Amino acid sequence: MPRALITHAHGDHLVPGCEKYLLASIGAGVARERLGDSASGVEGIAYGTTRDINGVRCSFHPAGHILGSSQIRLEHRGEVWVVSGDYKVDPDPTCAPWEPIRCHTFITESTFGLPIYRWPSQQSVLDEINDWWRANADAGVTSLLYGYALGKAQRLIAGLDPSIGPILTHGAVERMTQCYREAGVALPPTTYATGATKEASWSRAIVVAPPSADSSTWTRRFGDSRSAFASGWMRVRGARRRRNVDRGFALSDHVDWPQLHSAIAATGAERIGVTHGFTGPVIRWLQERGLDAYAIPTRFAGEQDDEAAA
Numbered sequence: 027m028p029r030a031l032i033t034h035a036h037g038d039h040l041v042p043g044c045e046k047y048l049l050a051s052i053g054a055g056v057a058r059e060r061l062g063d064s065a066s067g068v069e070g071i072a073y074g075t076t077r078d079i080n081g082v083r084c085s086f087h088p089a090g091h092i093l094g095s096s097q098i099r100l101e102h103r104g105e106v107w108v109v110s111g112d113y114k115v116d117p118d119p120t121c122a123p124w125e126p127i128r129c130h131t132f133i134t135e136s137t138f139g140l141p142i143y144r145w146p147s148q149q150s151v152l153d154e155i156n157d158w159w160r161a162n163a164d165a166g167v168t169s170l171l172y173g174y175a176l177g178k179a180q181r182l183i184a185g186l187d188p189s190i191g192p193i194l195t196h197g198a199v200e201r202m203t204q205c206y207r208e209a210g211v212a213l214p215p216t217t218y219a220t221g222a223t224k225e226a227s228w229s230r231a232i233v234v235a236p237p238s239a240d241s242s243t244w245t246r247r248f249g250d251s252r253s254a255f256a257s258g259w260m261r262v263r264g265a266r267r268r269r270n271v272d273r274g275f276a277l278s279d280h281v282d283w284p285q286l287h288s289a290i291a292a293t294g295a296e297r298i299g300v301t302h303g304f305t306g307p308v309i310r311w312l313q314e315r316g317l318d319a320y321a322i323p324t325r326f327a328g329e330q331d332d333e334a335a336a
């Protein structure tokens with residue numbers, strides 16, 4: 027593809043092989059890090075700046091999902107479409123907040139588009155994480171906290187209380203965290219954990235690592251430990267057991283069911299394309315309220331537990 031407009035740098039929204047990528051400039055560093063060999067094609071555009079592409083007026087607006095995440099607004103002959111990408115409305119100090127944008131057609135994600143998904147106060151979840159870490163530290167065991175390397179990990183780090191102990195990172199998390207710092211996001215100090223050995227005393231430490239580190243030998247170096255996974259999926263009974271961790275924290279970078287519907291209403295859109303997740307229940311709910319809602323197929327449908335579905 028010669029040119030792609032990118033909402034954010036998660037793997038199901040940013041794929042290698044395009045000649046050019048246009049995305050919000052604050053997220054360009056993260057995108058380059060993820061693209062590797064294709065990074066030279068990345069071009070950043072400031073939020074709110076318009077660009078004419080083949081007669082279509084394009085602009086990028088914050089989506090509140092991860093650093094640089096955007097909704098893309100497209101205007102042609104007075105008709106306005108907005109493509110949400112992934113988005114959330116809960117506060118997140120590591121990225122710009124979601125903005126409602128008036129439009130005729132809104133293309134929304136539906137990752138957590140079921141009525142069972144209702145987030146607890148996200149600050150209360152961060153408080154629970156710090157309480158868990160503090161209790162582990164006082165008991166002399168290392169805390170292993172799993173979250174997706176891009177976005178979730180930095181939001182977790184921003185919410186951790188460094189007075190409890192040192193914050194260590196897995197390499198995948200440290201690389202992305204460095205990109206966040208270079209983009210100007212303030213985060214507490216972290217230490218890349220590769221140098222840690224079994225002999226070292228990390229009992230007061232928390233280790234932030236991607237979920238894939240859970241099943242590897244990488245975590246053994248920390249000795250006695252407790253593990254937890256931070257994800258919206260932890261809202262559902264049984265998810266923690268399937269992940270084989272001691273605790274699950276329902277911290278999500280997506281809208282829950284009520285937030286999804288209030289966000290859609292805030293756009294004023296009459297036509298809503300639903301993609302990426304539980305499209306059926308969301309479409310039925312919208313149609314019952316007289317809106318023109320339809321499904322947009324994605325090649326990533328069904329991948330509810332992948333990196334993007336945090």
Ligand SMILES: [Zn+2]
Pocket residue numbers: 034036091112333334335
């Ligand atoms: Zn995403």
